[in-house]
Amino acid sequence: MTNSFNENITKLTADINHKKPQLKNVLFVIAMWLSSRLLIVVTMLFISPLFPAPNGIAATFSWDVFTAWDSVWYQQIATNGYQPSDNGALYSTAFFPLFPLIIRIFMNLGLPFAVAGTLINNFAFLAALIILYFWVNESYGKSAARWATAVLAWCPYSLYGTVVYTEGLFLLCSISALRAFDKRQYISTVFWGGLATATRVTGITLIPAFLFVSWKERRGLKAYFASLAVGSGFVFYNLYCQIKFGDALAFIHAQKGWRSSVGFDWQGWWKMLRQIVIGSTNQNGSLQDPLHPFLFTIVIVSSYFLWRFRGKFGAAKVRYGFYLLWILLWLLTRNSLPNDPFTSEPLIKILLIFGGVYLLWFSRNKIPLVAVIYGFLSYALILNTGLVASVERYAYGIVSLSFAFGLLLARYPRWGYAIMGFFAIVLATFGIRFSQELWLA
Incomplete structure (x- = not known):
């Protein structure tokens, strides 16, 4: 007992x-x-x-x-x-x-x-x-x-x-x-x-x-x-x-209320990339802020030299330097089209979409296969909707990205x-x- x-x-x-x-x-x-x-x-x-x-x-x-x-x-x-x-x-x-x-x-x-x-x-x-x-x-x-x-x-x-x-x-x-x-x-x-x-x-x-x-x-x-x-x-x-x-x-036919065609919106993504690099333009094509491309160039060149001479600064200073440059780039690009509600965060949108695709490919042998395939198929679907609006929100809903990013940040x-x-x-x-x-x- x-x-x-x-x-x-x-x-x-x-x-x-x-x-x-x-x-x-x-x-x-x-x-x-x-x-x-x-x-x-x-x-x-x-x-x-x-x-x-x-x-x-x-x-x-x-x-x-x-x-x-x-x-x-x-x-x-x-x-x-x-x-x-x-x-x-x-x-x-x-x-x-x-x-x-x-x-x-x-x-x-x-x-x-x-x-x-x-x-x-x-x-x-x-x-x-x-x-x-x-x-x-x-x-x-x-x-x-x-x-x-x-x-x-x-x-x-x-x-x-x-x-x-x-x-x-x-x-x-x-x-x-x-x-x-x-x-x-x-x-x-x-x-x-x-x-x-x-x-x-x-x-x-x-x-x-x-x-x-x-x-x-x-x-x-x-x-x-x-x-x-x-x-x-x-x-x-x-x-x-x-x-x-x-x-x-x-439910498919109803999508015509938001889009007129399907497929990859090359023009929309190209326009967004131009907004990041040179800023917004007027109807006649002239720059609203001529200083924008100059400041963008300074950030990119500074990033290059910081990486090129990273051995002389030390890991901590390089890390802080890149973080500061990223914040500056974000502040610069997020205001590129203040009156356009569909491109309020062009830098984050492009990074989440195309950076997310690269992250999935980079992590393809690290996360479960079903998460990898689901992630790529989801990206294929949302990138062929004929729109650039809302695609980053749908990308956030692809849990494979959080899975892969979590593994990456655990290392750094x-x-x-x-x-x-x-x-x-x-x-x-x-x-x-x-x-x-x-x-x-």
Whole structure:
């Protein structure tokens, strides 16, 4: 009896010791989530009202500060369902049904739309961070998991994990589906993948990603079946559109309200690159700020000489020098077109898109294969929408980037701290802009 009692005590002690690090891991994720969300909330509710509103829309101390732009469409769907616009177009069908459906459930419990949408997105985002942490931690250790979580939580576009948008819910569903498939948990893969394809159109890239990995790793029929079943959310929405509107592809046809063509927008990206290098131009093609290209050249030349003679300055001075030059370049380029809402951050947009593609290629042998393929397929989709607007927000929703960047920063933590500081600055400015209903992405 004594031996049995001692065995039970030993087992209980082992269970407690096993759970302690798990609890610390969860507390770290909560700390990342809570601190970044507090920065957003304080900025939007308390700091933003102190600034003049460029378009006459001042921030207010209310839940409504978290609703703007696409939030209006989700409110319409959650309140009245999918309805034609005044001109008969089915623009609302461009927004997939899972998020407004969940909002509607909470509204039926008595919560206003803004409260329901904000709470759902924020807690879904927290759950997504927790799942990402444990996914990375399982194979790459605590340091990489912490950096990957910090990147996803503090990236400036994580603002959309707090306001009434689908980022939090989509990240939760897509990360859960990717992790489940990576762990060969096919029932969970189907469940979460189906929810992902019912949340956002980019969720369909999970299907070819899973099929390719199933073939590459010779996983068997269960993997192929799960890969196809992930499209259940997408298929059900097709059926709904066919039954209600007689057009199974209504959500694709609705895109004409935002774009006139598809494919890679060469002109848009070239225009943005010119804005970074020479600044904005007038209608006649002349420079609005002739000093811009001169200052840009100084930053680039200074960067070259700093790298060329890095051995003479020492690692710390070189690091601080590059960080200062980056801040100067960001300040210079972000004001290149102050009156153009679609290019408010051209430097960050180009870096996130094309730098993200390079990061995926650089990390292709380091992160799980399914994350690599999903990342490239998602980029292929968003780069061929015929637009440059909003593509960086969709790129942020590709969790493969946070995964890869987390592994990179785990090797260079000093750069990581500097990058997190920059992220915090930009995140605060994004909060101000969104609360004043200025376009971000």
